[in-house]
Structure formats: C-alpha cells, structure tokens
Amino acid sequence: MLKSKKAQTGETVSWIVATLVIIGILLIFIYVSVLMSNTKKINFTDTATGLPSESAILTEKNFIANEIMNNKNKDMIDGILKNENP
Amino acid sequence: MKIIPNKRGDKILSVYWFAILLITAGGIFAMVYIFYGTPYDVREIETRILTNQIADCVSYEGKISQNLISNGIAKEGNENFLDQCHLNFNSPEWKDAQFYTEVNLYKLENLNTPVLDIKKGNNNWVADCTIQENKKQENLPTCLRKNFYSIDDKNNQYIIKILSVVRKAEKNVKI
Numbered sequence: 001m002l003k004s005k006k007a008q009t010g011e012t013v014s015w016i017v018a019t020l021v022i023i024g025i026l027l028i029f030i031y032v033s034v035l036m037s038n039t040k041k042i043n044f045t046d047t048a049t050g051l052p053s054e055s056a057i058l059t060e061k062n063f064i065a066n067e068i069m070n071n072k073n074k075d076m077i078d079g080i081l082k083n084e085n086p
Numbered sequence: 087m088k089i090i091p092n093k094r095g096d097k098i099l100s101v102y103w104f105a106i107l108l109i110t111a112g113g114i115f116a117m118v119y120i121f122y123g124t125p126y127d128v129r130e131i132e133t134r135i136l137t138n139q140i141a142d143c144v145s146y147e148g149k150i151s152q153n154l155i156s157n158g159i160a161k162e163g164n165e166n167f168l169d170q171c172h173l174n175f176n177s178p179e180w181k182d183a184q185f186y187t188e189v190n191l192y193k194l195e196n197l198n199t200p201v202l203d204i205k206k207g208n209n210n211w212v213a214d215c216t217i218q219e220n221k222k223q224e225n226l227p228t229c230l231r232k233n234f235y236s237i238d239d240k241n242n243q244y245i246i247k248i249l250s251v252v253r254k255a256e257k258n259v260k261i
Contacts, residue, residue: 015102022106026113033117037124037260043131057138058234064148065236069243073194077235080197080245 127258133230136173136187136250143171144189144246145236154191158240160202168206175207183208186227186251194243201244211251225261227253 062081066074144151154164168187175185186207190200215229230250237243255261 019106023109026110030113030116030120033120037121040124041127041130044134055232058141058232061141061145061148062235065145065243068148069237069241077194077243077245081233081235 124260125258127224129228129252129254129258130230132252132254133228133250136185136252137230137232137248139173140168140171140187140189140248140250141232141234141246143168144191144248145234148236150191150236150238150244150246152239154202155238155242155244158238158242160191164202165204166206167204173206180254182210184253186211186249188212188249190247192245192247194245197245200247207251208253211253212249215249215251224259225255227251227255 062077065071066077071077144154151167153170154161154167168189173185173187175183177184186209187205189202189204191202192198192200211227211229214223214226215231217223218226218229228251231247232250233245233247235243236246
C-alpha cells in the first residue's frame with residue numbers, strides 16, 4: 001500500500017523553521033544585551049547647561065577671569081580654549 | 087484484535103521540547119550574564135570630579151592661587167602643591183596608585199613652554215593616554231584633558247591645562 005508522506009514532511013519542515021526562529025530570536029536578544037551592556041557608563045551633566053559637569057565649572061571660571069580683566073582679547077582666548085577642549 | 091499505538095513520535099517530540107527548553111534557558115542565562123556581568127564604568131565621571139577639584143584648587147573666583155603664583159612670579163617649591171588640594175590617591179584596595187594628574191600653567195604670550203608644571207600620582211598611566219587619543223581602548227586608563235583661562239594677582243593672563251587620569255580598569259571594565 002502506497003502512503004503519501006507529504007503531511008509528515010510538511011510538519012517536520014514547520015518544526016525546523018520554528019526551531020530556527022526561536023534560535024534567531026534568542027541571538028537577537030543576546031546581541032541587544034551586549035549592546036546594552038556597553039552603555040553601562042555613568043556620566044553626569046550639569047542640569048542647567050546640559051554640558052558635562054567639569055565644562056560648566058571651567059566655563060564659569062573663564063567667564064569670571066574675563067569679567068575681571070574686562071577682556072578685549074576674549075575671542076582669542078576662547079579660540080585657544082576651543083582648540084584645546086574639542 | 088487490539089492495536090498498539092506507535093508512541094515513538096511522542097518520545098522524539100518530548101526530547102525536542104526538552105532541547106528547546108534548554109536552549110531558551112541557556113539564552114536567557116547568557117543575556118543576564120552579559121548584562122549584569124559587565125560592571126558600571128565610572129572612570130569618566132571620576133576624571134571629571136578630579137578635574138573640578140584641581141581647577142578649584144588652582145584657581146578660585148578667576149584668580150590663580152597665591153600659593154602657586156605670587157606677584158606674577160611662580161613660587162619656589164610648589165611641586166607638591168597638589169597635596170593641598172585634599173586629594174588622596176592611595177587606596178588600600180590597590181597596590182599601585184590608580185590616579186595621575188598633571189597641571190601646566192602657560193602664560194598667554196607663550197603657549198609652548200609652561201611656567202609651572204605640577205604632577206601627582208602614578209605617571210605610568212600617562213603613556214596610555216597617547217594611545218587613547220587615536221583609538222579608545224576600554225582596558226586602558228581613562229584620560230581627560232581640559233583647559234581654562236585665569237589670571238594672577240598682577241593680572242597676568244594664563245592658560246591652565248589639566249590632565250586627569252584614572253585607571254582602575256579591573257573594577258570598571260570586564261576583562
């Protein structure tokens with residue numbers, strides 16, 4: 001008696017595809033966790049200016065020194081500092 | 087006549103489900119291990135705090151400390167000036183000091199030769215900063231270079247350059 005095995009083959013293929021999908025999803029999640037672990041760097045910014053905390057303090061120091069000197073060459077100094085603090 | 091059902095298919099399916107369960111559990115374990123096994127890297131903020139502390143110590147309210155420059159002249163014996171900045175680089179957790187800091191004061195007229203060069207900490211880490219300039223390597227120390235403008239009591243103008251280095255790679259990076 002000849003038996004058609006089409007249904008059996010179809011079911012097996014479904015299982016193989018399902019397994020590949022499960023492994024694929026797991027790999028995607030593992031990759032995402034690797035990316036997320038790379039973001040575990042703590043850094044604070046000044047809430048008022050949005051700049052890194054030290055930049056805000058140094059900018060304030062520059063401003064005060066410039067005010068004391070009533071600086072004419074402020075642009076030149078800002079240029080030097082900008083080159084050095086990219 | 088009694089027909090005995092063939093249960094071989096069910097057994098294979100059970101093994102398959104068990105394998106899928108193991109793979110899924112292994113995947114979840116890997117995700118948790120990767121994420122929680124990576125320590126938080128706080129070295130960048132440490133360098134920023136160090137820079138702030140030194141900047142406040144060297145120059146306050148726009149004027150350079152008179153312990154460094156007085157009457158427009160650099161004071162003698164200020165190699166240990168940073169000891170006055172309440173910095174403690176020695177930790178019982180580490181055999182070697184994990185910090186290094188360097189302060190250079192340049193007159194505005196001559197930005198090539200510093201009038202003052204003060205250092206503190208373990209200078210073994212400085213060379214790694216040069217490597218970091220080209221490509222950032224997590225395992226190497228974190229370096230931060232910042233400059234600002236200040237004046238002395240005679241209103242001479244200076245550019246102050248601060249280099250802060252924090253190593254502590256073992257505690258901040260997964261090695």
